[in-house]
Amino acid sequence: MALVGTVGLWLLYMTSVVVTLSHGGALTDAGYLIGTVVFLVSVAALTFSSSMYLLARVGALPRLAAHRRARRADIDERFDRDDLSVLALLPSYGEDPAYVRMALWSVSLQEVPGLRVVLLLDDPPSDAPEIVDRLARTRAIIDEIRLELSGPLELARDALDRTGTDSAAEARGAVAAAYHTAARWIRSRADVEPRDGHVEEFFVERVLGALADELAAVAAALDEADHDGDEALPPARVRSLAHRLVRIFSAEVAVFERKHFREPSHEPTKAANLNAYLALVGGVRELHDLDGVPHIVDVPACDVVITLDADSMLLPEYAARLVYALEQPAHERVGVIQTPYSAYRGRRSSLERLAGATTDVQHLVHQGLTAFDATFWVGANAVIRWALLEDLRAVETVDGREVVRFIRGRTVIEDTESSIDVIANGWSLLNYPERLSYSSTPPDFGTLAVQRRRWANGGLLVLPALWRTAASRRASGHPMRGSELLLRANYLGSIAWVTTALIVLLTVVPLNGELVSFTLMLMALPYFIEMAHDLRVLGYRRRDIFGVYGLNLLLVAVNIAGTLGSIAQAFTGQRVAFVRTPKQGERTPAGALLIVAPLIIAGGAMVVAIRSIQGGLWIPAAFAVFTALCVGAAVIRLIGIRAAVSDLWNGWLEWIWVPVERRAVTMTEATTPAWRRVLDDGVIEPVRA
Template sequence: MYLTARQGALHRFAEHSRAPRGELDRHFHDYEHSITVLVPSYAEEPGVVRQTLWSAALQEFPSVRVALLIDDDPEPTDPSVAAKLDATRALAGEIHTALLEPCERATAALEDFRRHAAAGDEPTDLLASLSRSYTEAAEWLEDMAAREQVNDHVDEFFVDSVLMGLARELRLTLLALTAAAAQNAAPAFDRMDELHLRLVRIFGAEMAYFERKRYASLSQEANKAMNLNSYISLMGGSWLPDQRGDALVLRPDATAGPVTEEGRAVLHIPDSEYLLTLDADSLLLRDYCLRLVYFLESSENSHVAVTQTPYSSFRGAPTRIERVAGATTDIQHIQHQGMTRYGATFWVGANAVIRKRALLDIQEVNTVGGYEIRTYIQDRTVIEDTESSVDLGTHGWALSNYPERLSYSATPPDFGSLVVQRRRWANGGLLILPKLWKQIRERRFRHEPVPFRELLLRVNYMSSIAWASFGLIFLLAYPYDSRLLSPLILIAALPYFICQSMDLKDSGHRYLDILRIYGFNLVLLPVNVAGVLKSIQQAFSGEKIPFARTPKVKGRTAAPALYVVVPYLIVAFSLLTLWRDFMDHNWGNAAFAAVNAVLATYAIHSYIGVRNSIVDVALGFVDWLFVAPKKPKQQTTERPVATPETTDWSTILYQGDRRLNRDLRGTGDRRRRIGVK
């Protein structure tokens, strides 16, 4: 499957033709549609979120609205958490304020140009003003880049590729304008208008933030999917925050103005033809929106619901584990391009441009706690993007990967945070397979072809972690001898290892990283198996698995002791196998065991660390021993008597008797435990 997808990727890269800048400007000159960038955030570092918001705000698109969807507890009790939350809330306003000056300057220059053009001035007379506008815009970006603090490789990428990358492109346009002036020539009026308009759009983004957990009428499920769904369900409407007892809810409001007659603020959330979902630790290059929306609006792509550039890793990571995890990410970029060649694209949730009307086709409406909850992106599994890909395909929509690297995202910097991420990735694929069979039946019912390669690639994507993990356990544990180890097996695997080494080199890594990735997969074996077993447990129990967000915080994240101990057991067992096969003169299996022992030892040393292993195992042992003390029962004498002056009458009228609800829930739990229906 790797070689098949790789072949498709090579075809796509060879056939791809980048749309010229002038064609993009022409297409979007009188453009009226908009795009809303949704950035879900939970307990993120404000500095990380800030860079993501800036990369979205500086997109060269006619109408961009950036919405930061904060999913933290809106009223934290910890002062440090509250301070970080306040800093996150302030980001949208800070970016909006910073953009005002260059936006107003570019808008004034555009209006001045159009006024002089209507008065009959010659294009050559207006060229100096256009050049001055581009000089000011480039200098503004360069000044901002100079003020940025560069503490790590992500900061360096933000400054060099996001800020200075845009500044360099503006300088390139300025070079063309300077050359035209030197030759006593000038672009046509329409082209100059497009160039002025480009500056207005670069600095003209709208910024906002939203906290769904403030409102009882929105889903309170702790996952990214429902954070996105809550905001999408409000788009295109006006909503009035209404305090009903102790619950704040949103109800539709037909008021045209920003406030009601009673003076209450109305929440207006504009609608958009396109949505861009963007993880809070990802960065976009300047023309991401422009090129992907242009791709969607081509006539041959009218059936495409989601397009994306599978994210690449930031270069120059300081830790070995971050570099090897980044290498696997960059390889996946190539694989996803090949999957598009054969119609087997899956949505990768770090970034994607989505047609909103496609999400309306797959929406589900449920009533939870008396409130209507709309679901577009399913949260039944923790890999919501993969499940949504299948849902969209069932309704006749296609997905596509754009064959350029236009988005970048962070990889976990330590083993503990990597465990959280990879265990989540390994969980859910098996659960979605029945939906894939349903999609295939629906497509065949519509007499649509289902190519065999597409089917194989899709099944491989969703279940390969399961069979590869258990297959690797078999290879490590089964005491086979030379009669079962044919040299043809090794020869058959050579094309895979050779091609992956070449892909690593082309992606900016090293040929020998293929061996580091093998050791990396050995230490991740217990993590992948745990994720697969969680999927099987969920299949039998029917309960949702809590969404575990990848920690994106400063400092090291401790790994569970089990995932630290098992890699050491793999090394010990490989050494035992090596000794046993050496004594039996079983040279083939001995060589295999030696390779596993060496690479797993290297991976433990490089990716986990011996000292970190000791700390994590000790912490796990202490957590296992620790038992929280029981709270002593409070000796209550006489219950306080509610008086008319102290009774919260509005909550009583709205909530009713909540104790009855708790009693019923307890009864339901007891019935489920004993199997009573």
């Protein structure tokens, strides 16, 4: 009803405007006509994106309601065959060891057979003391996990052995005791974990605590089954439960640093980091370090690859449920399955809370994309079938050497870009309808601007690949459904055209204020009502919809910068450098322009309001006042007066603080020994004006 109402109101609005123009003298005024057309196109762009959100909900809500979890017994029976090998890759560059540690622990405790976890440490060799210390602490995590897992693994294996030698009752008691001990061990680890922030709290409660509760529940169930006799629980099921406990603690953990070797590509992207290791899977290679010393690298083959960002975490059942779902006959051509990540609960700031709300709402949108076969890979986590990676494998020659690529890195949104490659090769992607992965949300506006600018850069560059894929499928007799094409196009381009449309609405309204009618305002109502409802269901407040609107207005300049980056890359062919989102520490300055932009929007909105009131246009005036209030509240609440003033002041200083180049060195100075110049003339530094 919301979708149909929105489209119907838009048709009514467009019809009324066209009729009004045709009966008036506006067609003779070229300036007025151009402004009107631009305004109507902007309204159409905004209506299209809001309609795509409502369409996604049409697919998501029934899909979520119909979801039924697979039985644990079925999952255990499948994994007991031990005919799977799972490789988990965690790329990391410049990350805080504390975040890397939590991410590594969350993936190392996943319950899948043949699990091998590899930390892809991508920092280049350095002599800087702080970097050396950070890398040493990061590498030490590998040894910590290996050592800590060895105890419970030995206990689990002993219980598994007893299921083959002891009586049914004794075996059942041994397995129950092992589960009890494992639960206590995990709780003891949770008790000593730091709880410095909401991310650490999440790790303790939702990763370690949830796993301990699960193991304790199984132990209690085994104790209860023991009272019902041997017939209540067959020995085969007891052995399966023992096998499950072994899987939880049997991960092999390793680290690989491609920039310590000559042969792998050193391209500074996450895609290149992943590709460098994936190219080694299933073989034995000789790699030479930077000093030319050869090293034999043996990487076993695998059936499934899990990727996880270093600032993300997986809940204990993530891999078991997703790998099992991937194994189902109905998903034979599913190449990528994931759970689009959610935001950690318990945020540090209002901005982090609202930014997390937009992330959580996107989880619902992604479920709708899957309902219409329009899924996109969200790179924070994924389970990838190795057969798909083999199909994506491409060999290129770069600087005279062969480089193997599985994941394209032509843009900074390599996950979105690779989604088109996946469907072009006849595979599909699937969003599992549960929240099993979580990731960090920027705590301040400067950090959020870094992240969202990267997200806004690249979608336009991928759109041509979508059109080519759609044309190819149509030519092969398997065309995309209209809903899939529209949803994919909106996903890739909405940031660009929605941002542009918002700017047009805020600048063309003074020229065509009479176009802002009651019908136009009513057209946006279903979108805001439904999103407010979704926020409430997700644990937020309905009135947070106003904060989300203000946040989006704050990000207008950020989105423009990302869109212009895409356009520049399209014309120059030069890829925009990847900028990592800062994870913690002091506040990240946003830059003066990003502070000035929302102030200009608020000021312009007030000017529009005053002019509209003077012209008796009350609806445009109300819209302008509402916009100004939302922007002003967002600046105060989400950025902060002190932070905004600081960024403006620092921007002013950077603008007027111009370094003067060092003067040229004379021939006499060039032939004078450096030590004598220092002693006689002193150290000459550049002068700043």
